Amino acid sequence: MTSAVPPPLRLQFRGGDAGNWRVRRQLTIAGESLPEVAHLDTAGTASPARWILTGFTSNLRYTAATERQVLAGIQAPLGRPEARLAALLPIRKSPRWWALAQDERLAIYRRSQHYAIGLDYLPAIARRLFHSRDLGEPFDFLTWFEFAAADETAFDHMLDRLRASEEWQYVDREIDYRLAAAA
């Protein structure tokens, strides 16, 4: 059965001196960093920005129908009042990854247990994946997560597991922004 797919949502993440999220910590995990900023604006109201990252939501590439059904039944929405913390992880994958065929990428994604690992942390962690590569952006993906303070340790544990996976051998640029809702 097909379910309604929402139209793509295009979003700007604007780093600067003002914005609806305060930057608690910025860690460069791989590759080149970005200039440090005090705030992140996702509401499109703060100006001016030191840097802007743009992404859009898209159709699924690697998720089987049954997995999609499971996710839809478990995952929490963004914007929960108790989820005062967030993380933005811009990610770029290497030319070696993009040179692979789709079935080869899918095999790596599956061997890496990305879906199974992620599932362990739902519904505590709410998430949204933005694609950037096709816009010619510096990152291929902008990954966004929202959670309560009590769940940050679990979030870190999930990152350890994903970063130890085969899939992450293809990640050549990654920055980890930890944020708190401003005001």
Ligand code: HEM
């Ligand atoms: C919160 C638990 C998580 C779940 C349930 C989850 C689930 C998924 C799923 C189902 C996909 C495939 C989407 C598709 O079919 O195209 C995906 C892709 C992706 N996820 Fe996760 N994920 C989680 C956490 C994370 C984390 C913490 C990161 C980053 C550190 C991350 C980074 C990505 C990236 C970059 C992709 C795109 C991969 C590609 O297209 O090459 N995910 N995730």
